[in-house]
Amino acid sequence: MIEIRGLHKYFGELHVLKGIDLDVHNGEVLSVIGASGSGKSTLLYCINGLEPIQQGRIEVDGTDVHARGTDLNALRQKLGMVFQQWNSFPHLTALENVALAPRIVRGLPRAEAREVAERQLRHVGLGDKLDVYPKALSGGQQQRLAIARALAMEPRYMLFDEATSALDPELVGEVLDTMRLLAEEGMTMICVTHEMGFARDVSDRVAFFHQGVIEEIGPPAEIFGAPASEHLRKFLAKIR
Amino acid sequence: MFDYNFHWRPVIKSLPELLEAGLVTLQVAALSMVIGIVIGLGLALARLHLRGPLRWLATAWVEIARNTPALFQLFFFGFGMGAWGIHLSPFLIVLAGLSFNNAGYLAENFRGGFQAVPETQLRAARSLGMTVWQAYTRIVIPQVFRIVYYPLTNQMVWAVLMSSLGMLVGFRELSGETQFFASRTYRIFEYFAVTAIIYYVIVKIILGASRLAAWRLFRY
Numbered sequence A: 001m002i003e004i005r006g007l008h009k010y011f012g013e014l015h016v017l018k019g020i021d022l023d024v025h026n027g028e029v030l031s032v033i034g035a036s037g038s039g040k041s042t043l044l045y046c047i048n049g050l051e052p053i054q055q056g057r058i059e060v061d062g063t064d065v066h067a068r069g070t071d072l073n074a075l076r077q078k079l080g081m082v083f084q085q086w087n088s089f090p091h092l093t094a095l096e097n098v099a100l101a102p103r104i105v106r107g108l109p110r111a112e113a114r115e116v117a118e119r120q121l122r123h124v125g126l127g128d129k130l131d132v133y134p135k136a137l138s139g140g141q142q143q144r145l146a147i148a149r150a151l152a153m154e155p156r157y158m159l160f161d162e163a164t165s166a167l168d169p170e171l172v173g174e175v176l177d178t179m180r181l182l183a184e185e186g187m188t189m190i191c192v193t194h195e196m197g198f199a200r201d202v203s204d205r206v207a208f209f210h211q212g213v214i215e216e217i218g219p220p221a222e223i224f225g226a227p228a229s230e231h232l233r234k235f236l237a238k239i240r
Numbered sequence B: 001m002f003d004y005n006f007h008w009r010p011v012i013k014s015l016p017e018l019l020e021a022g023l024v025t026l027q028v029a030a031l032s033m034v035i036g037i038v039i040g041l042g043l044a045l046a047r048l049h050l051r052g053p054l055r056w057l058a059t060a061w062v063e064i065a066r067n068t069p070a071l072f073q074l075f076f077f078g079f080g081m082g083a084w085g086i087h088l089s090p091f092l093i094v095l096a097g098l099s100f101n102n103a104g105y106l107a108e109n110f111r112g113g114f115q116a117v118p119e120t121q122l123r124a125a126r127s128l129g130m131t132v133w134q135a136y137t138r139i140v141i142p143q144v145f146r147i148v149y150y151p152l153t154n155q156m157v158w159a160v161l162m163s164s165l166g167m168l169v170g171f172r173e174l175s176g177e178t179q180f181f182a183s184r185t186y187r188i189f190e191y192f193a194v195t196a197i198i199y200y201v202i203v204k205i206i207l208g209a210s211r212l213a214a215w216r217l218f219r220y
């Protein structure tokens, strides 16, 4: 379980997260929506410790992410992350992209890491691309590669930061399908997304971010069917 | 009008020694490249990510290495340090001088290379639980090496040619050895002509090997 209490985050003078309280339960899929610049990505970076926080606390399975003694590298194995910009490692084949971290971070023997990588690549539908370099993959395939790479660490949670928004429209579907598959398998997920269809169909809850606070949170039926906040109504009207 | 008689026999006779000295040249140049690469990476990272004295030191190193004659840099490790009572062997003088120069030039190449690798690569690596060391050695630096590969090859060629300055501090690399034989036999032109050819061949071998290695390494 991920527990966030009274989280404040500044970039210098800029107050980006202004008191976030949020629980994400095991098996839950939470979608995060909101205008550009409202702090959605920043929240994900704070959860896996890529960004420091100034106030509050974040606990992942009871471990305080930002406490002094926390082994962030160990913690990050629990938290798979997929970014908006597909960042496959260009100098490694698809298989090596996925097998590297299991080998050097989890310490698996080479053959076993390879097995894990193959399994995850098949899982996301890239079973026929094992020895291909990323430059020969489409954006959608590279993004699925990034998902397989994260899954190979056998994470408990997956954080998606607008995994589809840099893709050509015709490639969005295959990535969303992969995310849907993970959700069905019971993965705990936080998905920052602009895909309202996905948020409505797949998530258990939707959080609406507005200027650094969660202005509204609830089941998709409520968020999309009966939005209470004025800002949310405006936001939904604009993207429709 | 031209009554110089060429005598090639002495050169031919000492060809084995010259070739052996060519190997010494290749060795000192290669070793200075390895040291130059390690220090150059450090200098580049210091200039990109540090503040204060270490950054100034890195900047000063790069400025001096790039903007003063290589010969003076060599003399510093020879006579300069000698004046302080530190006497290095000719081999170490040449190795130190070349490494100093390589590191300075390579640092600037590496700096550009690091800037050309998107920061998201580092983030992605770290998000998988890699340490900073792992992320740099496995993800960032391999990509930097591809970006700076041709400058790196050029620097290696330059190091081979620069090592000929070794003869001025008494090092018996290819030029030093040639000088030794030439002054003993007075066949100065013949010796240096043959040596020039040996240098040429060494450089061609380096360029060929580099091209072959690039073809093997950079499939992506």
Ligand SMILES: Nc1ncnc2c1ncn2[C@@H]1O[C@H](COP(=O)(O)OP(=O)(O)OP(=O)(O)O)[C@@H](O)[C@H]1O
Binding pocket: A011, A014, A016, A034, A035, A036, A037, A038, A039, A040, A041, A042, A043
């Ligand atoms: N490294 C940084 N340094 C300084 N300011 C930053 C940094 N990262 C983000 N910000 C600022 O923090 C605010 C929130 O950014 P964030 O990326 O979290 O927004 P977002 O909700 O993900 O937006 P988008 O939908 O555009 O991705 C923005 O004003 C942004 O400019």
Ligand SMILES: [Mg+2]
Binding pocket: A040, A041, A042, A161, A162
């Ligand atoms: Mg964002």
